[in-house]
Amino acid sequence: xxxxxxxxxxxxxxxxxxxxxxxxxxxxxxxxxxxxxxxxxxxxxxxxxxxxxxxxxx
Numbered sequence: 001x002x003x004x005x006x007x008x009x010x011x012x013x014x015x016x017x018x019x020x021x022x023x024x025x026x027x028x029x030x031x032x033x034x035x036x037x038x039x040x041x042x043x044x045x046x047x048x049x050x051x052x053x054x055x056x057x058x
Contacts, residue, residue: 007015021028 006018010018
């Protein structure tokens, strides 16, 4: 039911994009989660470095 509503809202031009995403969602979501984890660790390491040197960026 939800998939049908999404297809109707996307129309004939974006429905293939939705189909491609659904077929490859494991890979795409893995890349997004990996990027978020890298960003969190990078931010934590930058904060630790700034505390040691006394430099703070906003």
